[in-house]
Amino acid sequence: MTTKTGCLVCAKELKYGEIRELSCHYCGEKTDTQVACVDGHYVCDNCHQADSLEFLETYIKNSKKTDPIAMLEEIMKHPSYNMHGPEHHYIIPAIFLTAMKNSGIKIIDNYWQLVLARCSDLPGGTCGYWGACAAALGSGITLSILKECTPLKKSFYGEIHGATANVLNSIAKVGGPRCCKRNVTLTAESLLLTLKNEFGIDLKATNYVCSFMRYNKECLYQDCPYFPKKAVG
Numbered sequence: 056m057t058t059k060t061g062c063l064v065c066a067k068e069l070k071y072g073e074i075r076e077l078s079c080h081y082c083g084e085k086t087d088t089q090v091a092c093v094d095g096h097y098v099c100d101n102c103h104q105a106d107s108l109e110f111l112e113t114y115i116k117n118s119k120k121t122d123p124i125a126m127l128e129e130i131m132k133h134p135s136y137n138m139h140g141p142e143h144h145y146i147i148p149a150i151f152l153t154a155m156k157n158s159g160i161k162i163i164d165n166y167w168q169l170v171l172a173r174c175s176d177l178p179g180g181t182c183g184y185w186g187a188c189a190a191a192l193g194s195g196i197t198l199s200i201l202k203e204c205t206p207l208k209k210s211f212y213g214e215i216h217g218a219t220a221n222v223l224n225s226i227a228k229v230g231g232p233r234c235c236k237r238n239v240t241l242t243a244e245s246l247l248l249t250l251k252n253e254f255g256i257d258l259k260a261t262n263y264v265c266s267f268m269r270y271n272k273e274c275l276y277q278d279c280p281y282f283p284k285k286a287v288g
């Protein structure tokens with residue numbers, strides 16, 4: 056399981072705030088960023104998610120599972136996944152489209168290419184900076200690919216926005232600070248309901264219980280819906 060938290064280079068605390076131009080510690084690319092560790096290390100989104108994307112592609116090409124919660128649990132525990140980070144943005148469309156394909160639902164052949172193209176446009180930190188967690192936007196990406204929606208389509212345009220609204224509401228109810236594992240799971244649970252109630256697709260899923268709290272400095276513990284109840288008190 057991942058133990059990576061904080062700065063990927065030195066594990067010290069990350070600071071969010073003023074915009075600075077910094078070079079990525081690994082590839083050297085310069086960019087304006089609002090996040091770096093207390094020692095000034097910055098890691099670009101590409102370097103942050105490189106290994107996890109290779110793993111995710113292999114995982115979905117080989118998985119025969121139809122339970123998205125079981126899939127996200129296995130994926131988030133893989134060592135290529137950090138505690139937090141934009142690599143989490145790809146999980147929802149990757150696992151839901153795969154689970155539906157494995158359930159016999161027709162999914163466009165090149166869906167992984169579409170997931171990659173769309174999710175790589177989503178930067179880290181949109182939860183706190185845009186008011187829309189990018190993992191939640193993965194539910195719209197999933198449904199758009201499922202129904203081959205475009206900006207010019209009448210059908211499903213409204214439904215995919217409604218699905219995103221549902222997910223954002225469930226994330227809003229829990230509140231901050233951010234936890235990428237929690238938001239991916241909240242998104243999965245909301246999307247399971249939307250698929251069942253509005254698209255007639257009933258994917259059976261297990262219940263999720265978190266095992267990451269000791270790696271998350273900002274964990275909500277008992278206030279998180281996925282905190283293991285047995286551990287309380």
Ligand SMILES: [Zn+2]
Binds near residue numbers: 063092094
């Ligand atoms: Zn550092």
Ligand SMILES: [Zn+2]
Binds near residue numbers: 084098
């Ligand atoms: Zn880089």
